[in-house]
Amino acid sequence: MFFLSPGLVAVICAFILWIFDRKRRETQARAEARPRVEEDLKDSTDLQQVEEDADDVEEPEENVEHIPFIHTRYSEKEMVKRSQEFYELLNKRRSIRFISNEQVPMEVIDNVIKAAGTAPSGAHTEPWTFVVVKDPAVKHQIREVIEEEEEINYMRRMGHRWVADLRKLRTNWIKDYLDDAPVLILIFKQVHGFTAKGKKKVHYYNEISVSIACGILLAALQNAGLVTVTTTPLNCGPRLRALLGRPAHEKLLMLLPVGYPSKEATVPHFTRKSLDQIMVTV
């Protein structure tokens, strides 16, 4: 048997509690620092319910008719030329964060979104909604939401590593382009849809499908001579969804500010990986 003064007991307990609390805060910080494709864009309502209710979806009523496919065939020489020119066009695309406030023709915006809407989707569900914001007051409200959340992201949620990686690209939480760009396109993925009778209809691979549509949208914007930057506003999904009055089954995936580059627009001077760094032939 040995003796412990109350003072010594208090010191030991305090030490144990301190270790415990530090460990807890570390775990939490790691969890918050994790960049997640989904988490940050997650809404209060989540996928759980959709999955549980999947059996409520109606049976398809009909067997879709199949028709011959009409194909446009080019000569090999033409194919090489077309593919080379398309690569050269897209290779000029850069993410532009300095956008002029000059207006853009709305017919072009319609066409690029129609092009995005030709993307394939799981079981042809077309699970996308493109919200085109032109109203300066709404653009400014969007900016306020994003800058508020982004400041918190940079300060607390992202972790010093991610912030350091982005600092290279001089990204920060002041987003002038959200006021400046004449058009903001907010792309929502529909995590489920509805049948004619109002029942839930599962949207397989909705995030991949909508991201593919965004890839086509970026190509269409570049082809039309407009610039943008692909942004995924961290933790802003629910507030922006509410601001724009979109339903709960739609979740924000991306936001593209669209316009012409401003006169002083600069880009980071980096290169792309070469073909042999991204392609393997078997």
Added chain:
Amino acid sequence: MFFLSPGLVAVICAFILWIFDRKRRETQARAEARPRVEEDLKDSTDLQQVEEDADDVEEPEENVEHIPFIHTRYSEKEMVKRSQEFYELLNKRRSIRFISNEQVPMEVIDNVIKAAGTAPSGAHTEPWTFVVVKDPAVKHQIREVIEEEEEINYMRRMGHRWVADLRKLRTNWIKDYLDDAPVLILIFKQVHGFTAKGKKKVHYYNEISVSIACGILLAALQNAGLVTVTTTPLNCGPRLRALLGRPAHEKLLMLLPVGYPSKEATVPHFTRKSLDQIMVTV
């Protein structure tokens, strides 16, 4: 002053450790329960290790130089014309499951993959690998893996609802196109990369980035006059990764059989949503 037996001290310590450990396990369980988009495409090796090692990633060495952006500006009339023509070109794209065994020019395949490689990516990580399979024996092995897994998917994993939805499109687990198509492109997402010193480098938003690249790839193929069908072989990722000798940090996202349509190629007779069904203007 009061007495504590060594036994009592041991009991108190054990209790504190038990509370601490329960808390830790709870946090872990919560993290694992989260629904994840790529769950079904997940490999046996998972993200856990990447996250644990995130602190090993090097600090960026340099502040990237910024240079003026050179923009190609078209007249408004040209912009409308270009965007209209691009939409019309892409609107002819269909998912084609009947592919001719005729060879395609490999220079075109190089160019479409170079175009895909111009996609934006989180913090410019370019987290993609395109594996181009031409070898008939390897194509056949891929077909065997996919048909084996797909039969199980259709029979057991997918649920009768999904199977019914796909039956409308006459999809099933016999995939002739995997032998027929002269080229299979397997697209892998790199869940992390490596720094020059061989340390792990986090790839933010890798799935969204690679899906965007696939969207550009689909546009490039259509522009070049080739056809494909966007497939996501369920549960085949680990086996195909092993077959192709890809490293553990690469996960299969999509497989595109590429070629010309066969003479008898048909497509389901469906329409796309109209612009006012996919676009909202504010």
